[in-house]
Amino acid sequence: xxxxxxxxxxxxxxxxxxxxxxxxxxxxxxxxxxxxxxxxxxxxxxxxxxxxxxxxxxxxxxxxxxxxxxxxxxxxxxxxxxxxxxxxxxxxxxxxxxxxxxxxxxxxxxxxxxxxxxxxxxxxxxxxxxxxxxxxxxxxxxxxxxxxxxxxxxxxxxxxxxxxxxxxxxxxxxxxxxxxxxxxxxxxxxxxxxxxxxxxxxxxxxxxxxxxxxxxxxxxxxxxxxxxxxxxxxxxxxxxxxxxxxxxxxxxxxxxxxxxxxxxxxxxxxxxxxxxxxxxxxxxxxxxxxxxxxxxxxxxxxxxxxxxxxxxxxxxxxxxxxxxxxxxxxxxxxxxxxxxxxxxxxxxxxxxxxxxxxxxxxxxxxxxxxxxxxxxxxxxxxxxxxxxxxxxxxxxxxxxxxxxxxxxxxxxxxxxxxxxxxxxxxxxxxxxxxxxxxxxxxxxxxxxxxxxxxxxxxxxxxxxxxxxxxxxxxxxxxxxxxxxxxxxxxxx
RNA sequence: GGCCCCAUCGUCUAGAGGCCAAGGACACCACCCUCUCAAGGUGGAGACACGGGUUCGAACCCCGUUGGGGCUGCCA
Numbered sequence: 001x002x003x004x005x006x007x008x009x010x011x012x013x014x015x016x017x018x019x020x021x022x023x024x025x026x027x028x029x030x031x032x033x034x035x036x037x038x039x040x041x042x043x044x045x046x047x048x049x050x051x052x053x054x055x056x057x058x059x060x061x062x063x064x065x066x067x068x069x070x071x072x073x074x075x076x077x078x079x080x081x082x083x084x085x086x087x088x089x090x091x092x093x094x095x096x097x098x099x100x101x102x103x104x105x106x107x108x109x110x111x112x113x114x115x116x117x118x119x120x121x122x123x124x125x126x127x128x129x130x131x132x133x134x135x136x137x138x139x140x141x142x143x144x145x146x147x148x149x150x151x152x153x154x155x156x157x158x159x160x161x162x163x164x165x166x167x168x169x170x171x172x173x174x175x176x177x178x179x180x181x182x183x184x185x186x187x188x189x190x191x192x193x194x195x196x197x198x199x200x201x202x203x204x205x206x207x208x209x210x211x212x213x214x215x216x217x218x219x220x221x222x223x224x225x226x227x228x229x230x231x232x233x234x235x236x237x238x239x240x241x242x243x244x245x246x247x248x249x250x251x252x253x254x255x256x257x258x259x260x261x262x263x264x265x266x267x268x269x270x271x272x273x274x275x276x277x278x279x280x281x282x283x284x285x286x287x288x289x290x291x292x293x294x295x296x297x298x299x300x301x302x303x304x305x306x307x308x309x310x311x312x313x314x315x316x317x318x319x320x321x322x323x324x325x326x327x328x329x330x331x332x333x334x335x336x337x338x339x340x341x342x343x344x345x346x347x348x349x350x351x352x353x354x355x356x357x358x359x360x361x362x363x364x365x366x367x368x369x370x371x372x373x374x375x376x377x378x379x380x381x382x383x384x385x386x387x388x389x390x391x392x393x394x395x396x397x398x399x400x401x402x403x404x405x406x407x408x409x410x411x412x413x414x415x416x417x418x419x420x421x422x423x424x425x426x427x428x429x430x431x432x433x434x435x436x437x438x439x440x441x442x443x444x445x446x447x448x449x450x451x452x453x454x455x456x457x458x459x460x461x462x463x464x465x466x467x468x469x470x471x472x473x474x475x476x477x478x479x480x481x482x483x484x485x486x487x488x489x490x491x492x
Numbered sequence: 493g494g495c496c497c498c499a500u501c502g503u504c505u506a507g508a509g510g511c512c513a514a515g516g517a518c519a520c521c522a523c524c525c526u527c528u529c530a531a532g533g534u535g536g537a538g539a540c541a542c543g544g545g546u547u548c549g550a551a552c553c554c555c556g557u558u559g560g561g562g563c564u565g566c567c568a
Contacts, residue, residue, distance in 0.1 A: 013568090014568090015567085015568045017567080017568075047568060048568095049567090049568080050567055050568065052567085053567070053568085054568095103566095106566090107565085107566080119494075120493075120494060120495095120564065121494090121564075138566050139566095140566095156497070156498095159496070159497080160496095161495075161496075162495085165494075165495050165496090166495090167564090169566095170565085170566050171566095172566080173566040174566060175566075177566085179565095179566065179567085179568095180567075180568050181568095184568090199562095200496095200497065200498090200561090200562065200563095201561095201562055201563070201568095202562095202563090202568085203496065203497065203562075203563080204495070204496060204497090204562070204563040204564075205563075205568090226497085228497090228498080228561095229561075229562070231560095231561075233503095235560065235561070236561080237561075237562070263504095266504070266505080266517095267504070268504090268505095269505095270504085270505055270506065270516095272506090273506095274505080274506055274515080274516055274517085275516090275517095276504085276505085276516080276517055276518090277517090293498095293504090293505080294497080294498055294499085295497090295498050295499060295560090295561090296497095296498075296560085296561060296562090297503090297504065297505095298503060298504075300503055300504065300518070300519085302503080302518060302519060303503070303504065303517080303518045303519080304518095305518095306517085306518055306519085307518090309530095309531085313531075350530095353530060353531050354529065354530045354531075355530090356530095364529095432527075435527080436527090439527095445527090446527050447526080447527055447528070448527095449527080450527045450528065451527090451528070453527095454527080454528060458528090460528090460529095461528065461529085462528050462529040462530085463528070463529065463530095464528090464529080464530095465527070465528080465529090466527055466528070467527075
């Protein structure tokens with residue numbers, strides 16, 4: 001056991017070559033958890049040495065996503081594109097020490113020399129040619145022909161690679177630009193990284209990094225942790241192109257960051273007591289890299305949505321309104337915030353219970369804001385058009401609603417028809433009593449009787465509780481919609 | 493093809509040799525609750541890939557097979 005505890009320094013090192021997806025987010029999260037519980041530092045490093053594919057816009061997305069998830073960065077972002085001289089210096093050092101050599105082979109040259117059954121990869125053609133480095137010549141690392149390189153991995157134990165199976169890999173392109181293998185090792189040493197926590201796909205290149213690390217300096221080797229990859233329903237590694245799993249997309253559809261955080265945490269790890277929905281503090285206290293699962297995990301949206309629904313329901317009504325409001329404002333850009341709030345707030349509690357994403361609020365509340373309002377065709381036909389009681393029942397209800405409206409003082413002649421009732425007149429309690437009375441008279445159960453009223457006024461056969469919705473809509477609008485429905489029925 | 497990783501219900505997992513005739517959660521089905529829909533409650537169906545060892549005893553350890561995945565770029 002070490003007596004001197006060194007500071008833990010980990011890094012999250014994404015390449016900005018596309019949408020930031022949930023796999024990257026999970027890697028960042030596990031790095032964050034590890035750093036926080038060890039009192040260490042999390043460094044963000046943008047690996048943009050591939051100038052062809054990198055784009056600052058993607059970096060911006062990564063930064064925003066991390067902030068949204070509440071994954072705080074202690075240092076950085078550092079950009080590899082700004083550290084080129086460091087890599088070039090290291091490359092020169094490696095050449096001078098004999099660890100690297102210049103190579104002028106093209107892909108075609110190498111393939112041309114390849115015979116049936118020969119080993120894949122580079123054939124070491126230039127190893128002893130003594131070429132001088134320069135433009136048009138790549139720099140390759142001289143990999144030992146014997147021995148094994150072992151990767152010390154917290155999640156997988158010790159993984160051995162025979163050095164013969166590793167080809168003399170390229171450090172510098174023939175253009176003179178450094179490649180990621182070099183940049184990564186130089187940076188990890190320069191930044192004092194102690195633990196490298198990343199996706200399993202990087203495991204095969206790890207022995208190269210280790211060989212390079214040792215050739216560059218005698219600094220203590222880092223400890224690795226290769227996390228299982230996240231896969232799609234076909235059990236293939238999540239891909240930015242193939243799978244729609246951008247963090248930004250989930251944010252846009254109204255996934256709460258705390259839900260995403262929680263779900264990502266338990267995707268590959270579980271606390272001892274088996275609980276699954278918990279606060280970040282619990283993850284911080286109990287997370288254990290050594291307990292992380294070894295096998296690929298399917299990113300199951302259904303489960304994410306379940307987590308999200310749970311988190312939404314645990315919000316206060318006020319918080320829910322605040323979080324969902326942007327989605328409504330986006331859907332109804334012509335409405336003032338106050339117009340939306342005046343109708344949304346009274347229904348927030350019952351809406352919250354019924355959505356699994358914030359975005360779904362828009363659909364549930366559409367009957368309040370859609371202009372012109374028009375009931376769903378199929379539902380109208382089925383529950384009103386084909387009903388043998390709907391028309392007469394609706395007429396009866398309409399009459400009674402009008403009476404309630406007159407008593408309320410906000411009747412069909414009132415100027416405004418919106419806003420919650422004051423508890424007298426046209427309110428949920430009374431409307432329910434009225435409808436039950438009408439239903440009794442017609443010999444109907446409330447469940448059946450409410451259907452045509454619901455479709456006429458709320459537009460669909462399912463949705464928010466009817467009476468609260470009617471109250472919020474107000475007498476004028478409710479009566480108008482019932483009359484419209486009757487007219488539509490007559491016109492058929 | 494080569495190298496490497498992995499293997500418990502459809503999915504995420506609990507399980508570190510006896511407490512497992514394998515537990516929880518999502519999804520699914522049924523019922524209850526109920527003004528619809530949800531939410532919630534109760535119950536149900538559903539897994540240790542296969543074959544050899546080791547051991548008094550294996551989901552757990554070892555070997556093999558099969559299956560899946562990753563890497564195999566002068567991408568990261």
